[in-house]
Amino acid sequence: xxxxxxxxxxxxxxxxxxxxxxxxxxxxxxxxxxxxxxxxxxxxxxxxxxxxxxxxxxxxxxxxxxxxxxxxxxxxxxxxxxxxxxxxxxxxxxxxxxxxxxxxxxxxxxxxxxxxxxxxxxxxxxxxxxxxxxxxxxxxxxxxxxxxxxxxxxxxxxxxxxxxxxxxxxxxxxxxxxxxxxxxxxxxxxxxxxxxxxxxxxxxxxxxxxxxxxxxxxxxxxxxxxxxxxxxxxxxxxxxxxxxxxxxxxxxxxxxxxxxxxxxxxxxxxxxxxxxxxxxxxxxxxxxxxxxxxxxxxxxxxxxxxxxxxxxxxxxxxxxxxxxxxxxxxxxxxxxxxxxxxxxxxxxxxxxxxxxxxxxxxxxxxxxxxxxxxxxxxxxxxxxxx
Numbered sequence: 001x002x003x004x005x006x007x008x009x010x011x012x013x014x015x016x017x018x019x020x021x022x023x024x025x026x027x028x029x030x031x032x033x034x035x036x037x038x039x040x041x042x043x044x045x046x047x048x049x050x051x052x053x054x055x056x057x058x059x060x061x062x063x064x065x066x067x068x069x070x071x072x073x074x075x076x077x078x079x080x081x082x083x084x085x086x087x088x089x090x091x092x093x094x095x096x097x098x099x100x101x102x103x104x105x106x107x108x109x110x111x112x113x114x115x116x117x118x119x120x121x122x123x124x125x126x127x128x129x130x131x132x133x134x135x136x137x138x139x140x141x142x143x144x145x146x147x148x149x150x151x152x153x154x155x156x157x158x159x160x161x162x163x164x165x166x167x168x169x170x171x172x173x174x175x176x177x178x179x180x181x182x183x184x185x186x187x188x189x190x191x192x193x194x195x196x197x198x199x200x201x202x203x204x205x206x207x208x209x210x211x212x213x214x215x216x217x218x219x220x221x222x223x224x225x226x227x228x229x230x231x232x233x234x235x236x237x238x239x240x241x242x243x244x245x246x247x248x249x250x251x252x253x254x255x256x257x258x259x260x261x262x263x264x265x266x267x268x269x270x271x272x273x274x275x276x277x278x279x280x281x282x283x284x285x286x287x288x289x290x291x292x293x294x295x296x297x298x299x300x301x302x303x304x305x306x307x308x309x310x311x312x313x314x315x316x317x318x319x320x321x322x323x324x325x326x327x328x329x330x331x332x333x334x335x336x337x338x339x340x341x342x343x344x345x346x347x348x349x350x351x352x353x354x355x356x357x358x359x360x361x362x363x364x365x366x367x368x369x370x371x372x373x374x375x376x377x378x379x380x381x382x383x384x385x386x
Contacts, residue, residue: 030127033126035134045104065092066156083157085160086167089157101142101143102204104143106199107199108190111190128370133365142183143182163299164290181279188361191369192368210278225266229262229319234322269311272311278353280304281353282354283350284302285309289343295340306343307339309342
């Protein structure tokens with residue numbers, strides 16, 4: 001009789017098998033399970049020819065956009081310079097990402113459920129959280145592939161110089177996070193909703209609400225909320241005796257009596273916070289800060305951000321426009337703040353919008369994990385189990 005054999009008359013306790021509450025991934029780490037799902041998802045995408053066709057079309061579109069931008073980038077106008085070329089390419093990648101990523105991630109879970117492969121994965125050692133997170137990371141990596149394809153175009157902008165390192169780093173980080181949010185929204189909704197077509201459509205609607213709906217709400221709110229403004233206009237006398245008939249210049253500066261009028265001004269300053277949820281505003285507001293010696297924007301980020309931030313400034317109730325005024329006096333026509341001055345005197349909002357986007361994506365992923373967890377106590381009518 002060996003030491004491992006039970007001795008006569010001695011009680012040997014029996015260890016019951018693991019119950020339903022025991023860890024499902026015993027022998028497989030949590031990150032290992034996520035890695036398995038990521039590998040499966042990426043192999044499925046790379047295996048098909050459609051993904052490479054999509055990348056090819058992306059490159060063609062980048063060429064069609066970047067060539068005219070490159071021509072403008074060599075000019076001396078407001079759109080010239082490597083900064084404008086770089087920011088336009090980043091914006092174009094974000095635009096195509098919001099158009100392509102929902103189609104790739106919006107049926108990640110319910111598509112497998114319809115194909116009968118989700119139940120096969122759920123009975124393995126991989127849990128619901130690992131499935132959702134793995135599909136999300138795979139969708140994010142797929143979205144980042146479009147950014148990788150645009151690297152040659154970004155290198156052209158880098159070579160032209162005229163950009164700060166902060167703008168480059170911040171814009172790339174914010175762009176990657178925004179693409180991750182789009183992927184999270186698509187994967188989360190695909191786990192929450194049962195129909196693939198419906199989840200893809202809702203994903204597009206959510207992205208459209210953030211990208212297009214926020215400017216519409218901002219414009220409508222500002223137009224509806226109005227405030228009366230009183231304007232006093234002092235004009236020069238352009239009579240024939242005061243104007244040179246040959247050159248048209250003023251000979252005698254004679255001011256006419258002030259003319260007062262009242263009109264309603266939209267109150268966009270009451271609704272500027274709505275734009276904080278716009279991904280394009282988030283990208284511009286976080287990456288802006290490059291201005292020239294005259295206070296003018298050197299790229300699209302700074303120009304867009306200063307324009308959006310100008311909505312924070314409430315309109316003046318009393319306005320004086322004086323054509324007879326000298327520089328520095330009240331009512332002088334050219335005494336307007338530069339984009340850099342507007343940018344410095346207003347408050348940033350990018351971290352609020354980016355935080356809302358992260359909460360939205362994370363919340364949908366958590367909800368999707370809860371809907372995918374097995375055993376399910378309730379299933380929607382018509383749901384496929386295996």
